[in-house]
Amino acid sequence: xxxxxxxxxxxxxxxxxxxxxxxxxxxxxxxxxxxxxxxxxxxxxxxxxxxxxxxxxxxxxxxxxxxxxxxxxxxxxxxxxxxxxxxxxxxxxxxxxxxxxxxxxxxxxxxxxxxxxxxxxxxxxxxxxxxxxxxxxxxxxxxxxxx
Numbered sequence: 182x183x184x185x186x187x188x189x190x191x192x193x194x195x196x197x198x199x200x201x202x203x204x205x206x207x208x209x210x211x212x213x214x215x216x217x218x219x220x221x222x223x224x225x226x227x228x229x230x231x232x233x234x235x236x237x238x239x240x241x242x243x244x245x246x247x248x249x250x251x252x253x254x255x256x257x258x259x260x261x262x263x264x265x266x267x268x269x270x271x272x273x274x275x276x277x278x279x280x281x282x283x284x285x286x287x288x289x290x291x292x293x294x295x296x297x298x299x300x301x302x303x304x305x306x307x308x309x310x311x312x313x314x315x316x317x318x319x320x321x322x323x324x325x326x327x328x
Contacts, residue, residue: 204237205327206245206262215255219244226255232296234267234327250326266299268310268320268327275325277318281307288318303328 208229216223219241229235229249238254239246245259250269270291278285281304289312291297297310300317307319308328322328 205234205266206237207265207267208233208235209261209263213257213261215257217255219256223256232267234269268297268299268308268325270295270324271326272324275320277310277320279318281305281319289316297325
């Protein structure tokens with residue numbers, strides 16, 4: 182009976198965790214070191230550039246465990262993240278249109294790994310983005326990561 186209760190409790194815990202909404206943030210104004218543990222004494226994995234979108238998986242005290250576009254996990258001090266939403270192009274060449282419609286005029290295209298700022302929340306399979314040069318347009322959400 183205890184095993185059954187334990188299994189059921191574990192199931193509820195996992196089901197609750199799976200229902201949690203994804204939380205995306207961005208690296209702040211300065212590049213930051215990503216660690217393999219929640220401590221500055223942990224191993225340094227790489228330096229994340231400013232603005233890089235990350236998915237917050239878990240927060241423990243002053244540290245956040247993150248998933249990046251490659252699916253790799255790392256830790257960073259939570260204070261180094263900002264709420265601003267950015268996305269990264271994950272296809273060879275994303276087509277950014279004037280409206281959320283494939284037949285709309287092309288505003289610009291963005292190569293893989295180009296950082297774009299979210300101008301509006303995603304809707305209907307599209308997201309309005311802004312390039313660092315100021316151009317605005319809509320890209321399919323399947324062509325970017327960070328949503």
